[in-house]
Amino acid sequence: MNVDLEFVLKEVKKFAPLAKERTLFAVGGRGYYENPASDLLAFFFRPNAEHGLEDLFLSTYLECMKEDPRQFNMNISNDDMEREVVTKDDSRIDLQILGQDWCLLIENKIYHWQANPFKSYELHAKGLGKGKMLFSILSPDGISKADGWKGVSYPDYCKALQQKMPEIDSYNRQSKWQLFAREFILHMKNELDNPPMTDKQALFVEEHAAELFQARKYFEEYPNYLCSILKEKLWKELGYAVVFNVFNWGIVIKSPERWGNASIAFRTPTDWITDDGARTNNFDISIYPDEGELKRGQSNASQSDLLKGMRYDSKGVWLTKKGFKDRNEAINDLIPRIKLIERSPSS
Numbered sequence: 001m002n003v004d005l006e007f008v009l010k011e012v013k014k015f016a017p018l019a020k021e022r023t024l025f026a027v028g029g030r031g032y033y034e035n036p037a038s039d040l041l042a043f044f045f046r047p048n049a050e051h052g053l054e055d056l057f058l059s060t061y062l063e064c065m066k067e068d069p070r071q072f073n074m075n076i077s078n079d080d081m082e083r084e085v086v087t088k089d090d091s092r093i094d095l096q097i098l099g100q101d102w103c104l105l106i107e108n109k110i111y112h113w114q115a116n117p118f119k120s121y122e123l124h125a126k127g128l129g130k131g132k133m134l135f136s137i138l139s140p141d142g143i144s145k146a147d148g149w150k151g152v153s154y155p156d157y158c159k160a161l162q163q164k165m166p167e168i169d170s171y172n173r174q175s176k177w178q179l180f181a182r183e184f185i186l187h188m189k190n191e192l193d194n195p196p197m198t199d200k201q202a203l204f205v206e207e208h209a210a211e212l213f214q215a216r217k218y219f220e221e222y223p224n225y226l227c228s229i230l231k232e233k234l235w236k237e238l239g240y241a242v243v244f245n246v247f248n249w250g251i252v253i254k255s256p257e258r259w260g261n262a263s264i265a266f267r268t269p270t271d272w273i274t275d276d277g278a279r280t281n282n283f284d285i286s287i288y289p290d291e292g293e294l295k296r297g298q299s300n301a302s303q304s305d306l307l308k309g310m311r312y313d314s315k316g317v318w319l320t321k322k323g324f325k326d327r328n329e330a331i332n333d334l335i336p337r338i339k340l341i342e343r344s345p346s347s
Contacts, residue, residue, distance in 0.1 A: 037108060037188070038083060038094050038095055038108045039083060040184055041057070041095065041106075041108065042081050042082075042083050044181060044184070045057050045061070045095070046076070046078050047074050047075075047076055048076070048077065048078055049078060051175075051177035051178075051180070051181065052175055052178075053181060055069070056161075056164060057161070057181075058074065058097070059074070060157070060161055060164060061106075061136075061152065061157060062104075062134075063160060064153075064156055064157050064160055065134065065136055065150045066150070067134065072099055072102055073099055073100040073101070073102075074099070075099075075100065076097065076099055080097065080099070081095075081096075081098075082095075082096045082098075083095060087120050087121065088120075088123075088124070089117070089120050091116070091117045091120045091121065091124075093107070093121055093124065094106055094107050094108045095108065098128065098130070099130070101131040101132065102130050102131060102132040102133070102134065103128050103130040103132075103133055103134065104134040104136065105121055105124075105125055105133075105134070105136070106137075106138055107121075107136070107137045107138070108138050108139075109137055109138065116146075118135070118146040118149060121135070122135065122148070134150075135149040135150065136149060136150045136151070136152055137149050137150070137151050137152070138152050138153075138154065139151065139152075139153065139154070140153065141153055142155075142156060154188055155189070157188075158185055158188050158189040161185045162185060162189070165182065219248070220248065222268065223248060223250065223251060224246060226266075226268065226327075227244050227246050227251050229331075230244070230251060230253070230266065230331065231244065233331060233335070234253075234335070234338070237335050238338065238339070240255070242254065242255045242338075249267060249268065250265055250266055250267035250268045250284075251265065251266045251268075252264075252265045252266075253265070253266065253338070262287070262288060262341055263288045264285065264286070264287055264288070264334065264337065264338060264341070265284075265285070265286040265287075265288070266283070266284075266285060266331075266334060267283065267284035267285070267286060268283065269281040269283060281325065282322070282323030282324055282325055283323055283324040283325075283326075283327060283330035284319065284320050284323045284324070284330075285310075285320050285333060285334055286317050286318065286320075287310065287317070287318040287337065287341070288317055288318075289318065289341075305336075306337055306340040306341055309321055320333075
């Protein structure tokens with residue numbers, strides 16, 4: 001490796017994003033989806049709900065809309081906060097909030113285009129007979145493409161809520177809802193607040209484009225190099241060929257005749273992330289069992305050895321708990337596991 005490339009690789013660490021704090025929602029969920037997010041927002045928007053935070057979430061949202069919450073009567077019953085409200089033409093409004101003399105409609109947009117029938121929503125709001133009608137689109141960038149609808153960005157909303165953390169803490173430190181509120185705010189921020197490249201990062205790329213391009217070539221070629229090593233090693237150890245699918249994050253190994261639908265992934269250091277969200281230089285082995293051959297919870301010696309030092313995650317995958325710092329150490333761990341999961345062609 002040339003000196004310039006070594007220098008660039010050392011320097012690029014200065015621009016690496018900090019690991020995000022994991023939350024209960026991240027551990028128990030699989031990303032961020034509009035419907036469950038809207039359900040949680042509706043719960044925290046209800047001033048009289050059991051979370052005990054009163055109108056903190058709702059008033060903060062109105063502030064993000066550049067509205068003064070003091071002009072609105074927040075005496076809202078739980079029934080006045082509705083999800084998936086159906087209009088006369090069978091359109092659905094994500095969130096509808098009814099005040100004494102005002103209403104607020106919110107469209108929660110995460111991954112979809114703003115192609116909703118907004119005019120239909122507005123006609124619905126007019127039929128409610130409220131004096132003041134508010135329309136808002138909540139999205140990652142906070143941009144509204146609909147006339148009369150104010151955009152609110154998740155980053156701005158999360159920042160405003162985080163500034164009120166002391167106020168949240170003051171309600172009831174022992175309340176589980178206070179904890180859930182903090183976790184939900186942090187989860188929204190982690191999932192949807194992904195700032196673009198900074199000027200310093202862009203300048204670094206421009207100054208070291210040649211070296212970074214070379215590093216990218218190494219990155220792209222590495223899984224194929226690793227695959228060639230595994231092919232040779234496994235052929236010598238197993239005596240039969242297996243199927244390899246090469247990805248930039250690692251190699252998936254299969255043998256339908258001998259393993260059924262099971263597969264093993266040999267993950268490269270580029271894709272190994274620890275439980276606290278930090279990226280490391282460790283290798284990882286993941287086992288995707290054939291449920292017909294290997295059921296979680298069975299008690300037999302071979303399964304015990306196969307899954308030794310591994311943990312089960314919510315997606316039906318067994319993962320090594322700590323990973324391996326050395327490639328040969330990882331390969332030497334892989335081979336015995338393959339021998340335990342294989343079955344004879346006649347079985």
